[in-house]
Amino acid sequence: MSAELETVFDLTLTVNGVAHHESVEARRHLADFLREDLGLTGTHIGCEHGVCGACTVLMDGEIVRACLTLAVQCEGRHIETIEGLSDSGRIAGLQEAFRTRNALQCGYCTPGMLIAASALMDIEPAPDRAEIREHISGNYCRCTGYHAIVDAVEAALAARTEGAR
Amino acid sequence: MKPATFAYARAQSVAEAVAALAAHGDEARLIAGGQSLVAMLNMRLSAPRLLIDINAISGLSEIAVEGDGLRIGALVRYTQALRAPLVARHAPLLTRAIPHIAHAAIRNRGTLGGSVAFADPAAEMPACILALGADIAISGPDGARVVAADDFFLGLYETALGPADMLTGLNLPLHGPDRRVGFAEFARRHGDYAMVGLAATATARGAGLGDVRLAYFSMGPCAVRARGAEQALEAGDLDAAVAALEADLDPTGDIHASRDTKMHLAGVLLRRVAGQLSEQPQ
Ligand SMILES: Cc1cc2nc3c(=O)[nH]c(=O)nc-3n(C[C@H](O)[C@H](O)[C@H](O)COP(=O)(O)OP(=O)(O)OC[C@H]3O[C@@H](n4cnc5c(N)ncnc54)[C@H](O)[C@@H]3O)c2cc1C
Ligand code: FES
Numbered sequence: 001m002s003a004e005l006e007t008v009f010d011l012t013l014t015v016n017g018v019a020h021h022e023s024v025e026a027r028r029h030l031a032d033f034l035r036e037d038l039g040l041t042g043t044h045i046g047c048e049h050g051v052c053g054a055c056t057v058l059m060d061g062e063i064v065r066a067c068l069t070l071a072v073q074c075e076g077r078h079i080e081t082i083e084g085l086s087d088s089g090r091i092a093g094l095q096e097a098f099r100t101r102n103a104l105q106c107g108y109c110t111p112g113m114l115i116a117a118s119a120l121m122d123i124e125p126a127p128d129r130a131e132i133r134e135h136i137s138g139n140y141c142r143c144t145g146y147h148a149i150v151d152a153v154e155a156a157l158a159a160r161t162e163g164a165r
Numbered sequence: 166m167k168p169a170t171f172a173y174a175r176a177q178s179v180a181e182a183v184a185a186l187a188a189h190g191d192e193a194r195l196i197a198g199g200q201s202l203v204a205m206l207n208m209r210l211s212a213p214r215l216l217i218d219i220n221a222i223s224g225l226s227e228i229a230v231e232g233d234g235l236r237i238g239a240l241v242r243y244t245q246a247l248r249a250p251l252v253a254r255h256a257p258l259l260t261r262a263i264p265h266i267a268h269a270a271i272r273n274r275g276t277l278g279g280s281v282a283f284a285d286p287a288a289e290m291p292a293c294i295l296a297l298g299a300d301i302a303i304s305g306p307d308g309a310r311v312v313a314a315d316d317f318f319l320g321l322y323e324t325a326l327g328p329a330d331m332l333t334g335l336n337l338p339l340h341g342p343d344r345r346v347g348f349a350e351f352a353r354r355h356g357d358y359a360m361v362g363l364a365a366t367a368t369a370r371g372a373g374l375g376d377v378r379l380a381y382f383s384m385g386p387c388a389v390r391a392r393g394a395e396q397a398l399e400a401g402d403l404d405a406a407v408a409a410l411e412a413d414l415d416p417t418g419d420i421h422a423s424r425d426t427k428m429h430l431a432g433v434l435l436r437r438v439a440g441q442l443s444e445q446p447q
Contacts, residue, residue, distance in 0.1 A: 005172035005174075005214070005215055006173065006174070007171065007172050007173070009173065026173035027168040027169070027170055029168075029203065048166060048167075048204075048207045048208075049207055049208055050200060050204050050267075050271060053270065062244070063270040064270050064274050065200075065274070067203070067207065068199055068200055068203040068204060068207075068274065069203070070173070070199065070203065070216075072218075073196075073218065073220065116270065133355075134355050135268075135269060137268055137355040138267065138269065138271065138356055139268075
């Protein structure tokens with residue numbers, strides 16, 4: 001650990017499979033880094049204190065709050081955002097279910113909801129409604145469209161099970 | 166809001182982290198999972214000049230049985246502990262309590278060491294550590310020491326940790342065949358901090374209970390034992406235990422619940438948890 005007090009750092013990390021080298025201030029959180037420095041504005045910012053879930057991204061495959069993670073702490077990490085997940089087609093089934101079930105109104109919470117829901121689908125083969133609700137309890141929808149969102153996740157799970165047959 | 170400017174350094178060892186804390190005093194803060202600290206930085210409730218990141222220190226993310234204890238490194242994350250078979254087997258109280266903490270994304274980053282060191286009055290882990298009678302391993306400028314949970318939580322966000330001390334791990338007694346654990350909390354929504362919570366352990370003695378430890382959270386400035394109620398439960402008198410809470414606990418009301426509501430809920434939780442303690446098959 002150097003004795004000097006440094007406030008700006010060279011950062012190397014992978015975002016959606018692309019390596020990036022950027023200079024960041026230590027105080028920059030990951031959500032601002034993605035939005036302001038990389039122009040990836042699909043990661044939303046609601047509360048900036050961990051409550052709303054709008055900033056949810058994947059870090060080394062696990063969901064985290066981008067507003068509670070400093071960019072400098074992501075040295076060498078793999079970050080995936082809604083842009084990467086959309087482009088890869090990995091969450092196409094979930095997106096389709098959100099569309100058909102009207103699981104979005106203003107759309108502000110949607111990127112975080114999709115990422116949280118896809119993380120649940122990755123770890124649980126057949127969660128019930130209560131488990132879906134519990135898992136997305138950290139994602140706020142100010143339009144209060146929770147019922148439709150749970151419906152959509154259920155529909156995506158059902159479609160996946162159907163497809164696997 | 167955005168944090169004020171701060172410097173940042175990665176500690177590679179406990180000694181480095183402690184030395185940096187000692188050198189910078191009050192102006193420095195350790196950062197573990199950041200799930201409390203970064204929120205406070207963003208809101209500028211905390212504005213340290215230096216953040217010392219302890220995440221790169223090796224050897225602090227392990228869960229292992231050592232002698233007659235389960236050793237949990239300070240950097241073990243909630244999710245890691247929740248998935249660990251060793252924790253389910255030797256510290257089932259934690260496996261029960263962790264799902265009540267915040268939400269999946271926060272549990273992926275938040276550390277057990279950070280929660281115990283921070284000692285939020287409404288946090289689950291400090292109460293579990295107190296109910297288990299665990300030991301807390303600390304490193305400071307004068308070397309390493311161990312503090313019992315009963316002597317660790319001192320007041321509102323106040324613990325036995327000195328300004329240049331770092332919590333390095335938790336040592337939990339192994340769950341034995343006669344041990345019982347109980348856990349319950351009331352929160353308005355899943356993942357919210359509890360309005361009232363209770364973590365408990367006991368030893369089955371025939372049809373009764375011995376060594377009862379009841380640790381309440383959100384009922385005072387820090388996790389607190391209800392010693393009168395413990396004695397009454399050991400004597401097999403649940404009604405007396407609930408009545409004893411009046412003298413054991415002294416919560417202040419807040420925007421979520423008045424003092425009376427909290428006291429009432431503490432009694433309701435005690436009945437539930439007492440049921441868990443006497444019903445567990447094994
Ligand atoms: C929306 C939301 C909901 C939450 N709900 C809950 C809840 O229901 N229950 C609950 O218990 N918690 C809850 N939390 C808080 C969460 O559990 C934190 O993760 C935890 O309190 C702190 O752990 P950390 O590793 O993130 O610590 P950090 O945020 O990194 O640090 C917290 C403090 O502890 C100090 N510290 C950290 N590690 C050490 C160490 N090893 N030695 C000495 N000092 C150290 C830091 O300097 C800092 O002052 C919630 C958080 C959010 C954002
Ligand atoms: S902006 Fe990160 S949780 Fe609200």
